[in-house]
Amino acid sequence: MERLKLATIWFGGCSGCHMSFLDVDEFLVDLIDKIDIVYSPIVDTKEYPEEVDLCLIEGAVCHEEHVEMAHHIRQRTKLVCSFGDCAVTSNVCGMRNALGKPEVPLEYAYVTLADTNKGIPDDPVIVPNLLEQAIPLHQVIPVDHYLPGCPPPAERIKALILHLLGLGDPLTGDQLKFG
């Protein structure tokens, strides 16, 4: 059997979902002959490759670069999975949305609460522009699978991967719990 080409990436998240992914421990070793991690913050590939089988996307879509990358991934990937509550619901990243324009929380964080160097960073080459709202991934590109949880427990990640390898059932019941 050909190995499943797996990619993982984080958008607006805390990297907690990826920490949880590492918590699958020796299951990663079991996966060695079934899976190739072709792109991820935990490997060293710079370019997102062509013909990826599965991409786990952590985090909400928060700024312009996330939107661009999401479309790029969708074009090159068979199955896209919203990985964790931020990707599925916008979660903590979306808490800014109710406050109004993105400038409101930026002003608070970088001016009101700053002790030194007060000022909102605004170099678009270095810091991409925030979207009006931080939104769930499926509002930007079609998503095939959802893996809720903040972060999704390692067992749940394992269950989804086994399911996608044709070795287990789809997630049901409290495997779909948010939070």
Next chain:
Amino acid sequence: MSVRTLTIDDQPVSVEEGASVLDAAKAAGITIPTLCHMDGVYDTGACRLCLVEVEGIPKLLPACSTIAADGWVVRTQTERLQKYRRMTLELLFAERNHVCSACVANGHCELQTMAYSQGMDHVRYDYCYPKWGMDLSHPLFGMDHNRCILCARCVRTCWHIEGAGTKNLAGRGAGAHIITDMNEDWGDSATCTWCGKCVQSCPTGALFQIGATAGEMTREPARLADIITARRKKEWNV
């Protein structure tokens, strides 16, 4: 007292006259999902989660607030009902700001439990992200409007179990919200007895004990029904 006999999901069941379809389903051992229903207070049919199909009646009926009738053939689990239940839940999530990971009720929330038990893995509607605040003026209890589903369990509890009439519903549509007295800060209320029954009745993280942080709010709404039962049966000598 006369008896009503009906069929629910192919199972015959008899209940006393005046019993709801929900009561009848319970008697038959069939679970119908509910959120605004709470034992101990009357039903209002506010959440529409308990909708069922009755043969010969074109519209869907809320099981909690529909009186069971003789000869009815009721279905509770059809594909159409499951589709509507999921839509109802998704609309509840889209309407306010539900951030389970940061919520006092995480892990003990009836809305959250209902969502995953109905297979809701994401919300297809755009979230509204409305701007709602909190009322933290009461020394013992807090209200977070971001988590409220307007089930009015707290209102019915405050009026009909505690008898204080402090909690009320104000506004219409998306602007509807829970208020204290004539829309005052909860801490300034002259009618609130500080009993905490509303907090016990709340299915979500909207009402909580001051000081509770993420995942810490547990509650036992069944104890409110116990109070009513004890009163009716005069189980307490005072």
